[in-house]
Amino acid sequence: MHNQYELTQHNSFALPAICPAFYQPKTLSELEDIVPHLSSPFYILGEGSNTLFTEQATTTILQPNFKGITVKENDDFVLLSAKCGENWHELVKYCVENNYHGIENLALIPGSVGASPVQNIGAYGTELADVIDHVSWYEFDTKTLKTLDQSACQFAYRDSIFKNSLANKGFIVEVTLRLSKQWQANLTYRGLDTLPVDVSAKEVFQKVIDIRQSKLPAPDKLPNAGSFFKNPVVEIKCFNSLKEQYPDMPAYPQKDGRIKLAAGWLIEKSGLKGLRKGNVGVDKTQALVLVNYGSKDGQDIVQLAKHVQEHVLAKFDIFLQPEVRLLSSKGLIQLTQSK
Secondary structure, rough: OOEEEOOOOOOOOOOOOEEEEEEEOOOOHHHHHHHHHOOOOOEEEEOOOOOOEEEOOEEEOOOOOOOOEEEEEEOEEEEEEOOOOOHHHHHHHHHOOOOOOOOOHHHOOOOOOOOOOHHHHEOOOOOHHHEEEEEEEEOOOOOOEEEEEEEHOEOOOEOOHHHOOOOOOOOEHHHHEEEEOOOOOOOOOOOOOOOOOOOOOOHHHHHHHHHHHHHHOOOOOOOOOEEEEOOOEEEEEHHHHHHHOOOOOOOEOOOOOHHHHHHHHHHHHHHOOOOOOOOEEOOOOOOOHHHHHOOOHHHHHHHHHHHHHHHHHHHHHHOOOOEEEEEEEEEEEEOOOOO
């Protein structure tokens, strides 16, 4: 355990913050020693690529760092289990190199394996929910490991049970993916649809990396947390009304009949792309990304996010919800629509 621990290196916005206590267990036995001492509130942190520290002080931080990958195969599929402390992109790379197919579209998403189900990470037409078999979940109250299958995780768009009823009641120790050997490339998303149908998983993997690197600023060069807002999902009536005004508006039909819109497009059409306010701004290339040009105060990003929300709401009557998690000294906070 570290007291009064500095967190600049543990968030991709590169914001300075201090937590009263920082725990980084590497085994279950280490974790079990820690749990009785966890002060409330506390926050379970992955690699800090989807967290904004909104204040100079944060809650107690628990950052499990279990490592290891195991694989079981049969004729039809591969069951691949990765511990929570593994890096997500490195896992995707490992799968591609070993001909385990199904998550190549999720290349270069920053963060840890343990955080991936919490957010139900997704990109380029693939979501983690598509390939997950189960997770191993450590429950704080009972000090036991439980297995939650795909259904029990209650996955939705950038959402899961781990953000809701199970928040801070335990953490994900291991994620097990079920990867079919009857693989077919998922090329439905714009940018991948130019690839031939007989493309290899390795080529899809590389194409996704190339697209992401061309569209998104690297956090180590320009601090950011990737997509700051969720793509809004609207009713068909709302979509039809907007489509009349904006025929070129990108739209993605959902299984439930609703339509997913592109938050980056909405922000850009609101005239905010490249906007700079002091030491923070909206990225010049991808309007969905908020960047830190040198601010030392998370409130600068919060105020910029509110500014974006207000302008998009005024123009489109759509309220953008943050995808990034906002952590204060009292726990997670929400940016809500003012009445």
